Amino acid sequence: MAQVSLHHVGKSFEGQKVVKGLDLVIPNGSFTVLVGPSGCGKSTTLRMIAGLENVTEGEIWIGEKKVNDVPPGKRDLAMVFQNYALYPTMSVFENIAFGLQNRGVPKQERKRLVAEIAEVVGLTPYLDRKPSQLSGGQRQRVALARAMVKKPQVFLMDEPLSNLDAKLRSQMRIELTSLHKQLGSTFIYVTHDQVEAMTMGDQIVVMNEGVIQQVASPISLYHDPENLFVAQFIGSPPMNIIHAQGTEAEHIGFRPEKVKLRSMAKEITSTAALKLEGRVITREILGSEVLYYLDTNRGRIIAKSSADEFIEEGILVELSVEEKDLYRFDKESGARVRHESIRLATGEQLGGIVS
Amino acid sequence: MYRVWYYPRKAVEWVLLIGVALVFVFPFLWMLLTAFKTLPEIYQFPPTLLPEQWEFGNFAKAWETGPFLTYVLNSFLVAVGILLLQFFTAVPAAYAFARYKFRGRNWLFGLTLIALMIPPQIVFLPVYVEMSHFQLVDTLWALILPYGASAFGIFLLRQSFMQVPDEVIEAARLDDASEWKIMWRIMVPMAKPVLVTFGLFSFIYHWNDYFWPLIMTNSDSVRTLPIGIWMLKASEGGKHWNMIMAGNVMLVFPILIVFFIAQRHIIRAFIYQSK
Ligand SMILES: Nc1ncnc2c1ncn2[C@@H]1O[C@H](COP(=O)(O)OP(=O)(O)OP(=O)(O)O)[C@@H](O)[C@H]1O
Ligand SMILES: [Mg+2]
Numbered sequence: 252m253a254q255v256s257l258h259h260v261g262k263s264f265e266g267q268k269v270v271k272g273l274d275l276v277i278p279n280g281s282f283t284v285l286v287g288p289s290g291c292g293k294s295t296t297l298r299m300i301a302g303l304e305n306v307t308e309g310e311i312w313i314g315e316k317k318v319n320d321v322p323p324g325k326r327d328l329a330m331v332f333q334n335y336a337l338y339p340t341m342s343v344f345e346n347i348a349f350g351l352q353n354r355g356v357p358k359q360e361r362k363r364l365v366a367e368i369a370e371v372v373g374l375t376p377y378l379d380r381k382p383s384q385l386s387g388g389q390r391q392r393v394a395l396a397r398a399m400v401k402k403p404q405v406f407l408m409d410e411p412l413s414n415l416d417a418k419l420r421s422q423m424r425i426e427l428t429s430l431h432k433q434l435g436s437t438f439i440y441v442t443h444d445q446v447e448a449m450t451m452g453d454q455i456v457v458m459n460e461g462v463i464q465q466v467a468s469p470i471s472l473y474h475d476p477e478n479l480f481v482a483q484f485i486g487s488p489p490m491n492i493i494h495a496q497g498t499e500a501e502h503i504g505f506r507p508e509k510v511k512l513r514s515m516a517k518e519i520t521s522t523a524a525l526k527l528e529g530r531v532i533t534r535e536i537l538g539s540e541v542l543y544y545l546d547t548n549r550g551r552i553i554a555k556s557s558a559d560e561f562i563e564e565g566i567l568v569e570l571s572v573e574e575k576d577l578y579r580f581d582k583e584s585g586a587r588v589r590h591e592s593i594r595l596a597t598g599e600q601l602g603g604i605v606s
Numbered sequence: 607m608y609r610v611w612y613y614p615r616k617a618v619e620w621v622l623l624i625g626v627a628l629v630f631v632f633p634f635l636w637m638l639l640t641a642f643k644t645l646p647e648i649y650q651f652p653p654t655l656l657p658e659q660w661e662f663g664n665f666a667k668a669w670e671t672g673p674f675l676t677y678v679l680n681s682f683l684v685a686v687g688i689l690l691l692q693f694f695t696a697v698p699a700a701y702a703f704a705r706y707k708f709r710g711r712n713w714l715f716g717l718t719l720i721a722l723m724i725p726p727q728i729v730f731l732p733v734y735v736e737m738s739h740f741q742l743v744d745t746l747w748a749l750i751l752p753y754g755a756s757a758f759g760i761f762l763l764r765q766s767f768m769q770v771p772d773e774v775i776e777a778a779r780l781d782d783a784s785e786w787k788i789m790w791r792i793m794v795p796m797a798k799p800v801l802v803t804f805g806l807f808s809f810i811y812h813w814n815d816y817f818w819p820l821i822m823t824n825s826d827s828v829r830t831l832p833i834g835i836w837m838l839k840a841s842e843g844g845k846h847w848n849m850i851m852a853g854n855v856m857l858v859f860p861i862l863i864v865f866f867i868a869q870r871h872i873i874r875a876f877i878y879q880s881k
Contacts, residue, residue: 301776301780303776303779303780322779323776323779323780323782324779324780324781324782324783325782328780329780330776330777330780332773332776332777333773334771334773336771336773336774336776336777337774337777338774338777338778338791338792339774339796340792340795340796340798341795349778349781349783349791350780350781350782353781353782353783353784353787354782397777397781401781
């Protein structure tokens with residue numbers, strides 16, 4: 252068990268910076284998820300922690316030890332790769348036992364440990380098979396077992412579920428989170444899927460272009476994004492953004508489920524801070540909820556509402572959002588602007604936005 | 607048979623295959639059948655295909671004309687010795703070329719490729735001088751050592767090592783495996799079809815090699831089988847082709863056995879390469 256900390260860690264490939272000045276503490280026993288769009292440097296960060304990639308600058312600490320110059324095999328961590336990376340010529344047993352053998356664990360002890368882990372992940376009947384004779388899900392389990400059997404302080408996982416079909420993936424998600432609870436070790440998990448990040452992580456690190464955007468719990472990430480990038484990246488469908496125009500200093504954002512839709516015929520309520528007029532272009536029925544795609548004069552807006560009341564396509568509606576549900580972001584930097592006192596005046600200003 | 611006409615493409619394929627097979631198989635068959643003929647029948651005109659009278663004594667007679675047991679043993683020692691040496695030099699070299707970035711790598715690999723293109727007939731003189739300097743001429747060492755590293759083997763293995771996914775090697779590093787262990791426990795088993803194919807090429811080449819033993823040896827005690835068979839021709843004065851062919855059958859027999867054992871792997875190696 253150990254805390255992992257990065258102090259101003261950077262990485263360049265051929266002079267090009269792909270990871271920039273990361274400062275990050277991954278608490279002991281946490282399930283930390285690194286999430287971000289493709290190419291943002293998640294894998295590179297994980298590989299630097301693993302020691303598979305040298306850091307260009309900065310320091311990496313695992314527990315009480317600076318590990319910059321410690322080879323991967325001596326860092327007391329295990330990694331699960333996206334394509335499993337099993338040893339194709341070895342049996343399942345040998346795959347799991349290889350790490351133990353390299354550490355000089357005696358044969359009898361190896362057998363016992365492998366049997367124990369195989370039981371946990373349900374591989375006991377397959378120990379004599381070669382990886383090529385296993386299904387994708389079973390291979391994934393071998394990869395997990397190979398990591399678990401070493402009882403490492405830190406587990407690293409790079410998109411371990413992305414090669415599985417949807418059903419197996421959601422099943423493995425649950426297995427991984429319960430495994431984490433059971434073992435109590437530190438998990439560092441990389442994904443580009445924000446849903447996966449939100450459902451699994453207790454600490455989420457959002458990255459973009461090699462820079463950490465925000466570190467927070469799933470709830471506060473959703474409700475309290477630090478900047479425009481996080482606001483748009485987290486949540487599905489993403490937050491609506493009304494981009495600043497002309498003299499406006501801030502972009503305004505709001506979640507689709509916070510939009511209230513009223514047909515224009517009804518009278519307008521006056522408490523809403525933001526009002527827009529829009530036409531329903533298409534809708535998607537998700538079951539108990541419906542997504543409406545609306546065209547307004549401030550761009551495309553997505554609204555999510557209960558399926559109880561149904562609005563037909565082509566209908567003109569009024570969209571309104573309460574003040575407490577609005578997020579404001581600086582026009583230049585995209586950073587969150589939090590000024591409690593300022594409110595959009597209702598009435599004329601509102602008309603200003605609509606027209 | 608009539609079904610073939612429904613598949614003209616298949617029919618053409620078959621005709622071509624049979625044609626090619628005949629070109630390769632016929633000389634072999636001729637050698638085998640000649641080995642069982644009597645001397646007069648060989649010079650008979652028109653020639654017969656099947657022996658009129660099967661003569662099994664040619665093998666025994668050929669065997670007795672010289673120290674053939676020694677020849678066979680020498681051939682075996684040389685071919686296997688070379689194979690082992692080449693294996694232990696090619697694996698680390700190919701691993702380094704395939705997996706490490708070091709200064710001069712491309713340059714060194716280019717040099718290896720050049721070595722691949724130089725036939726032994728060009729370099730035999732300096733090698734002979736070198737061997738005689740170490741007083742190794744007319745010993746088995748002179749037959750084995752100069753072939754201890756194979757450019758062809760390094761080239762072939764490097765290609766196959768480059769196909770191993772990075773993650774597999776990284777997983778092994780995380781499992782605290784040494785480079786040595788990664789090489790022998792992970793890379794080599796994965797390259798098995800290629801290794802078998804290379805081994806076969808090397809074995810056949812050196813088992814059959816005539817040129818190098820001819821230059822490097824003078825005495826019977828270190829001669830190999832191909833030289834022995836050539837001596838067969840010289841020793842009897844006349845052209846006893848039946849005995850020479852019997853000797854040749856003995857020469858190729860071990861190769862056939864090895865080939866049949868390894869066949870499965872060879873086919874896999876070529877499928878692997880063309881993927
Ligand atoms: N070995 C390398 N040499 C050069 N550039 C590299 C190397 N590895 C990664 N990069 C670059 O570094 C950047 C970050 O790559 P990285 O693999 O960390 O992205 P990622 O966040 O894991 O993306 P994905 O979600 O697609 O896996 C990319 O622009 C990539 O092209
Ligand atoms: Mg990645």
